[in-house]
Amino acid sequence: MSAERPLSGMVVIDLTNALAGPYATLLLAGLGARVIKVENPHRGGDPARNNSPYVTGEGLAVRRSAPEDMSVSMLVRGRGKESVTLDLRDPRGREVLADLVRRADILVENYSAGVTTRLGIDPAWAQEINPRLVYTSISGFGADGGPGTGKAMDTIVQALSGVMMTSGAPGDAPVRLGLPIADLLAPLYAVIGTVSAVLQAQRTGAGQHVDVSMLGALTSLVACEPFDAFEQIGLPLRTGATVPRLAPFGTFQAEDGWFALCAPVDPFAHGVLRAIGRPDLVDDARFGDRDGRVAHADELHGLISDWSSGRPVAEVVAALDAHGAPAAEVRDPSAAVRDPLVLARGEVVRLTDPAGAGADLYATGVPIVFSGRASTIDGSAPQLGEHSRSVLRELCGYAEERIDALVDAGVV
Template sequence: MSDAIRQGPLERFRVLDLSRLRSGPTAARQLADWGADVIKVESPESLEVSDGWIGKRLGSDFQNMHRNKRSVTVNLKSPEGIEILKKMAEQADVVIENFRPAVKFRLGIDYETLRQRNPRLVYASISGFGQDGPYADRPGYDHIVQGMGGLMAITGKKGQGPLRTGISVADTAVGLYAALGILTALLEREVSGEGQWVQTSLLQGMIAMVDYQAARWLMDGEIPEQAGNDHPTAIPTGVFQTSDGYINIATAGEEMWRRLCVAIDAPHLFSSAQYSTNDLRSKNRDALHDELTAYTKQKTSEEWIKIFEATSVASGPIYRMNEVFADPQTQHLGMAVAIPHPELKEINVVGQAYALSRTPSQMRAPTPRRGQHTDEVLVNLGYTKDEIEDLRVRQVI
């Protein structure tokens, strides 16, 4: 465990993370990286039950997801365990949970119950489909919601059938939306003095993420189709073969299209009648792609990147993950952050996606051992050493 002092713009907030899998822990991690005191609530190891975590505790996913948190073990199926949680909630600013909607009510740790003991509490619930409605009780998983939110129908090449993305995009997105909702509620609390219930779901997050593709249907009545590597509206934008691989090229607007034609030494394409407008380039997309590929195959990817950079044409390499973190710009941005680990010596985790000029994020501690901070949290709640030992013997903690 690092000895770094917890600090950052959110250091005054305490968060109880009751969530499992990926969406809720993502929200909690976002707050933890900026200094919040995030306490991850787990089941006692002696109960030998699964908390629904992803991967092995010392594995890359688990370590990356739960850094900067403290861990306590509490048996939420025990009345005494529920009372411990309620006492923790009295001292907390935020609770995050992603149980199925009915579970928190059955346990007696729902928002209305906890707010009676702490009216300032911000309570965030993440579900698959919403806290109520016809699908509220369905189990929600990223893959399912990618289909229901429209993403799989627009991903992949035309005619090849629906395709999921290479990441759990719905889980990650809704985790970030939940963190945004929590911060919004905390800001509002500064005015009203009261907390509130933040609700989001994988389905809401997924629909919000498809964004302009959803707007094409809502406003224009147009159903987006699969476009593979081609951009649906900015043409030509996509993947182009080079002499040694592939690169991305993106053109938005007539000036960028002109610069591309000049850069590849094909000015006749810009003056061609069949490519004179974006609508015509869209209509003749395949022919244009073939013509451009005939040029891009004449040089290496590195050569084209240099040419396009010099001529202000948007382009970039297509990396495998090892190449992503070898790139000098990625390294300059600090997207791999080292943390000392008591068992793994030193690990690298994924850095934050934004920076603040005065109060940076902080990677101060690796994922804790299960229940590593149980005693210190309970002492802070007023429990004695003997009481804590008794609770442990009876598998309450």
């Protein structure tokens, strides 16, 4: 295997906070880039540093008990990064940032629209300093802003994208996805766009501005399913636990839990009928082909529910598997992240407890397996400003006297 990862040797200036931006730079770090996280020295750095719970010397706690206690959010999102503090409202701070940009390949920011212009660090500023730089922006509505305050968090974007009205049953209140899907989806597109722009910059010598919006990213996924067409022909957009147009399809209750079943095509559906002890229905006009199953979806789903309700999940899934019908237990997140398969592939990793108190925590890895080199997120999350001096020495060539002066002035 090669000793280098795909982005080895590249330098990323990370001006992000919260979740969407830091997840993008976490992935870039996992792909091998050197990520320099720039944080405000006067406001406690990334707000995620103050997200409860914390890892303390006594284990997990709701409140921080010592300055070095690390938020689990930062422990997850800050891995593989170096932390530098800079006051970007101070001209001297922007001068330091300019020196970092000169030596960088990528800059990622997720300020609200207009903030980088007000700070004087927008794409035009960066391109003048380093024409080959790829400058990536992740925001709620795009670089030009959006409705209302122009600020967006995940739930706002879920509401505007229409995704809240795709889950649940007809007449239910809107359903907010428990996973912050917009915050996690936009950075995936941002990384795709960033890496694409880097490849182009390597060919042409010219960088560019990559602009990704959370609303656009999530709405584009909603548009992958023809919900508007369903509505026009009278199919329900929200169907609850099952999907009649794909019957048998959905989640069903067993004696001790829930399971998911996806069997829209004939071979799978016939396997379901055999698993529930009704092979006679394979040739029944109501269930033998897809149109018949869709027309009699409620009846078919009722047969499955009646069969499964008195059996343990493990027995139900085993029976369906034995007849070639795709099925799985519905797991809670704690069990899911401890799956030996995803752990073995590095898609989820066990976190190192910086306090040494034995906290049992798991976090995202890089869910891409390369044949040429393992993709890992190396190192624990940094304390605020932990690498300020080393980065300014190594990347910017500053003497200790200059760094001391910046620290004394509160710029670093």
